[in-house]
Amino acid sequence: MFNSTVLVEPTNICNLKCVMCEARCTVEAGNEKVQYLMPDQLDIMLSKLNGYISNVVFQGDCEPTLNPYLEGLVDVARKYTEQVAIVTNGIMLTPERIDSLIANGVTWFALSIDDHREQIYNGIRKYSDFKKVEQNLDYLIKVRNERNNSIFIVTHKIVFENDTIDSLKEYVKYFYIDKDVNKITFAPLVCEGSIKKKNWIIIRNKLENSLIQENIHINLSDFANYPYATLHKYCGTNLFFISHEGNFAPCGLHTRDGNNFGNLLVESLEDIKEKDVFKEYHSFWKNRKYDCKKPRVCENCYLLRSPYFKYCLNEGYEAGKCFDLEKV
Numbered sequence: 001m002f003n004s005t006v007l008v009e010p011t012n013i014c015n016l017k018c019v020m021c022e023a024r025c026t027v028e029a030g031n032e033k034v035q036y037l038m039p040d041q042l043d044i045m046l047s048k049l050n051g052y053i054s055n056v057v058f059q060g061d062c063e064p065t066l067n068p069y070l071e072g073l074v075d076v077a078r079k080y081t082e083q084v085a086i087v088t089n090g091i092m093l094t095p096e097r098i099d100s101l102i103a104n105g106v107t108w109f110a111l112s113i114d115d116h117r118e119q120i121y122n123g124i125r126k127y128s129d130f131k132k133v134e135q136n137l138d139y140l141i142k143v144r145n146e147r148n149n150s151i152f153i154v155t156h157k158i159v160f161e162n163d164t165i166d167s168l169k170e171y172v173k174y175f176y177i178d179k180d181v182n183k184i185t186f187a188p189l190v191c192e193g194s195i196k197k198k199n200w201i202i203i204r205n206k207l208e209n210s211l212i213q214e215n216i217h218i219n220l221s222d223f224a225n226y227p228y229a230t231l232h233k234y235c236g237t238n239l240f241f242i243s244h245e246g247n248f249a250p251c252g253l254h255t256r257d258g259n260n261f262g263n264l265l266v267e268s269l270e271d272i273k274e275k276d277v278f279k280e281y282h283s284f285w286k287n288r289k290y291d292c293k294k295p296r297v298c299e300n301c302y303l304l305r306s307p308y309f310k311y312c313l314n315e316g317y318e319a320g321k322c323f324d325l326e327k328v
């Protein structure tokens with residue numbers, strides 16, 4: 001094992017029903033009992049991963065701010081790392097909540113805001129309200145500017161099929177130039193296991209060039225690199241995922257199919273590491289032996305079929321030739 005981002009799913013519910021979201025958590029699903037990950041449970045699990053934690057990110061198939069114990073979870077996470085992030089739809093981030101999350105140790109806020117135009121945003125994010133989310137973002141920026149300049153603020157946008165270089169440029173100007181968020185991240189829409197905007201890297205490069213020509217220097221070179229940071233490469237994602245029930249997986253993709261390594265609440269890390277499914281995964285990615293059979297948990301992964309995988313792998317031209325990448 002090596003140090004990774006730990007992605008933690010704090011609950012199984014969400015307050016929105018975004019048109020593109022395939023998470024199994026929406027209020028309308030109605031077939032799941034509400035579950036909250038508790039701080040003492042997180043402490044048990046993170047203590048098992050202690051020494052391998054680069055940073056902790058709260059997100060998953062849910063809206064993290066709906067867990068009333070989120071501040072306690074953040075507090076626990078800070079025992080293990082200095083870097084604690086939250087990915088949120090931003091609608092529940094009242095000034096009081098922002099203050100208490102910062103006081104407990106959140107250092108990075110990524111707000112998923114899919115468009116800078118109110119009507120389009122509201123059409124995508126059902127039950128949300130652009131104006132309210134924008135007010136919350138403005139408050140966050142104010143806090144950063146006036147009281148705490150170590151807070152990192154990101155807006156994250158899904159790139160849809162009808163987005164153009166011009167609409168993306170307007171988005172960058174709206175949030176990055178005019179509001180002064182620290183970073184913008186983009187990721188193309190994923191739909192039923194495949195990436196929709198196939199030529200996204202080409203568009204993204206054109207967008208970056210076009211911005212540079214306007215003297216706006218912004219590095220868009222990573223595929224959804226928010227807020228993952230690690231010295232090592234694990235496929236495109238670089239993380240450990242812990243679901244609200246304690247299921248432990250190599251990424252967020254397995255929370256839905258149940259294809260994971262085990263449960264960190266009831267099993268020891270040593271027991272999990274002894275499992276074949278874990279060993280094959282780690283030897284494949286750690287030894288960078290891209291010429292053999294893919295590990296079971298990654299077999300159907302859409303990332304491995306996409307050009308982003310080769311792009312992110314960045315390990316020389318020959319590496320990863322065994323993967324059957326889709327054409328752009």
Ligand SMILES: C[S@@+](CC[C@H](N)C(=O)[O-])C[C@H]1O[C@@H](n2cnc3c(N)ncnc32)[C@H](O)[C@@H]1O
Nearest residue numbers: 020021022059060062063087088089112189190
């Ligand atoms: C599942 S959400 C959970 C966190 C929170 N509810 C939110 O919306 O930020 C995590 C991220 O997945 C993104 N997302 C949701 N559906 C997606 C899709 N079909 N393709 C790509 N990204 C998606 C969201 O925009 C968000 O940034």
Ligand code: SF4
Nearest residue numbers: 014016018021062089
């Ligand atoms: S807010 Fe997040 S989890 Fe909820 S429906 Fe939207 S994208 Fe999915």
Ligand code: SF4
Nearest residue numbers: 235250251297298301
């Ligand atoms: S399933 Fe895909 S995203 Fe998950 S660890 Fe494997 S290659 Fe990475």
